Amino acid sequence: MTPGIARYRNILDFTLRAMLRRRGKNLLVLTLFTLVIAVFASILLFTRSLRHEAGLVLKEAPEIVVQRMVAGRHDLISAEHVARIASLPGVRGVAPRLWGYYFDPSANATFTLVVPPDGGIGEGKARIGVGVGRSRKLFRGNTLVMRGYDGREHALEIEALIPEESELVSSDLVIVSERDFRSLFSFPSGRATDLAVTVANPREVGTVAGKIAELLPDTRTVTRDDIIATYQALFDWRSGVMGLIFASALISFALFAWDRATGLSAEERRETGILKAIGWETADILLMKFSEGAVIALISFLGGCILAWLHLHFFWGSLFGAFLKGWSTLYPYFRLAPVIDPYNLAVLFMLTVPPYIAAILIPSWRAASMDPDTVMREQ
Amino acid sequence: MNHMRPSDGLFLLLAYLLLWVVLLCCDATRRSRESEARIALERTIVRSYALTDLCLSGEARYTRHLSQADIHAPFQDHPLALEHFPSGSLIPPPPHLARRTTP
Numbered sequence: 001m002t003p004g005i006a007r008y009r010n011i012l013d014f015t016l017r018a019m020l021r022r023r024g025k026n027l028l029v030l031t032l033f034t035l036v037i038a039v040f041a042s043i044l045l046f047t048r049s050l051r052h053e054a055g056l057v058l059k060e061a062p063e064i065v066v067q068r069m070v071a072g073r074h075d076l077i078s079a080e081h082v083a084r085i086a087s088l089p090g091v092r093g094v095a096p097r098l099w100g101y102y103f104d105p106s107a108n109a110t111f112t113l114v115v116p117p118d119g120g121i122g123e124g125k126a127r128i129g130v131g132v133g134r135s136r137k138l139f140r141g142n143t144l145v146m147r148g149y150d151g152r153e154h155a156l157e158i159e160a161l162i163p164e165e166s167e168l169v170s171s172d173l174v175i176v177s178e179r180d181f182r183s184l185f186s187f188p189s190g191r192a193t194d195l196a197v198t199v200a201n202p203r204e205v206g207t208v209a210g211k212i213a214e215l216l217p218d219t220r221t222v223t224r225d226d227i228i229a230t231y232q233a234l235f236d237w238r239s240g241v242m243g244l245i246f247a248s249a250l251i252s253f254a255l256f257a258w259d260r261a262t263g264l265s266a267e268e269r270r271e272t273g274i275l276k277a278i279g280w281e282t283a284d285i286l287l288m289k290f291s292e293g294a295v296i297a298l299i300s301f302l303g304g305c306i307l308a309w310l311h312l313h314f315f316w317g318s319l320f321g322a323f324l325k326g327w328s329t330l331y332p333y334f335r336l337a338p339v340i341d342p343y344n345l346a347v348l349f350m351l352t353v354p355p356y357i358a359a360i361l362i363p364s365w366r367a368a369s370m371d372p373d374t375v376m377r378e379q
Numbered sequence: 380m381n382h383m384r385p386s387d388g389l390f391l392l393l394a395y396l397l398l399w400v401v402l403l404c405c406d407a408t409r410r411s412r413e414s415e416a417r418i419a420l421e422r423t424i425v426r427s428y429a430l431t432d433l434c435l436s437g438e439a440r441y442t443r444h445l446s447q448a449d450i451h452a453p454f455q456d457h458p459l460a461l462e463h464f465p466s467g468s469l470i471p472p473p474p475h476l477a478r479r480t481t482p
Binding site for chain 2: 009012013016017020053054056057058059060061062065067069072074095097101109110112114116117118120129131162163165166167168169170171172173175194196220222223226227229230231233234237295298299302303305306309313335336337338339340
């Protein structure tokens with residue numbers, strides 16, 4: 001062991017012994033700091049996972065959705081628009097989308113009815129999301145009865161439940177055939193809810209969307225990038241709100257740490273004076289105080305990150321998962337893919353560890369630079 | 380007789396915590412691998428049914444299909460209707476609405 005390292009280890013041993021003498025106070029700081037870091041790490045990791053999953057899943061959303069507006073309300077779009085959009089250069093295909101909402105009084109929930117663009121489901125059949133199945137206690141082979149807009153009851157046989165692993169996108173879905181959809185909602189023929197446009201060159205999506213808006217001034221377009229950006233903004237917003245709520249905890253801790261650090265106890269000041277009197281340099285005392293701060297901050301940071309991970313992936317983020325994910329009558333149960341973002345962790349580290357060490361060092365530096373005689377006579 | 384120094388105890392504790400971090404990283408890798416199949420399934424469903432939104436809050440059309448909301452969405456009930464769903468406070472307006480001047 002080089003003399004430098006041996007010397008530092010001696011100082012570290014001395015620091016740890018001094019910390020153990022004040023173990024109650026240090027344990028309190030350690031616990032509070034760990035909890036504060038655990039909360040913020042949970043928020044960061046959870047949001048990162050949600051953003052990551054939303055970004056991956058929505059990459060398959062339609063490239064451009066075209067909706068017709070009438071007096072500020074979304075209106076049905078006619079088949080005539082399909083031909084006009086398809087004639088635009090750069091457009092590869094236009095598919096009418098048929099979807100709508102059905103309020104189910106017995107489940108007190110709203111289902112989203114969707115017709116697959118490629119057909120793929122027989123008349124009189126339905127495929128339902130697990131949330132719908134849960135709320136109506138329906139299984140494969142049962143019958144889903146819905147009251148149509150013509151006042152008649154429409155019975156659909158449950159062909160299958162959409163696998164529960166996909167609840168994040170499918171919890172409230174009821175997949176039906178075009179004929180059943182039109183008959184249930186008395187939906188006029190030759191009309192669709194909106195249009196999904198496919199573009200030949202993905203780099204031209206913005207240009208094509210602009211051309212559609214110019215050609216059809218009564219419509220609005222939503223591109224895939226808009227959809228993805230919407231969800232990124234949603235989770236950023238929620239983590240921001242969550243962060244604001246817990247910021248009070250962080251500020252309280254900062255005040256506590258600052259108060260504790262600035263008001264060095266009589267014992268600590270006497271200890272500093274004695275150390276200087278017996279020949280310790282100011283630099284040695286600062287090194288001791290730095291070690292004290294670093295020990296607490298490092299253990300808290302590692303412990304906080306571990307607690308955050310356990311909270312998110314072993315306790316399903318139960319502390320604030322519902323807030324970050326959202327809520328609805330057909331609440332989807334879903335797990336998220338874990339994402340460890342070194343950037344986020346580095347930001348968390350920089351926001352917590354160096355300020356804490358600084359809060360310990362600054363008042364100690366003031367005490368360490370005073371004359372030892374003055375410090376000891378202050379008692 | 381060799382006495383354990385306090386710094387040895389600290390290094391042991393830090394090594395123990397780092398071991399936990401390494402184990403949790405392994406857990407993350409395993410969970411990521413497991414979730415690949417689930418995400419592939421979700422992507423297939425989004426593609427096959429031409430879906431646009433995640434199923435997060437189903438209380439209003441502009442929270443269920445957030446990306447399809449237009450600037451009039453929260454005011455559909457009557458002119459000057461105030462936002463009355465709780466998730467409306469937790470859901471920001473889609474950024475593309477703020478960028479455009481037309482609905």
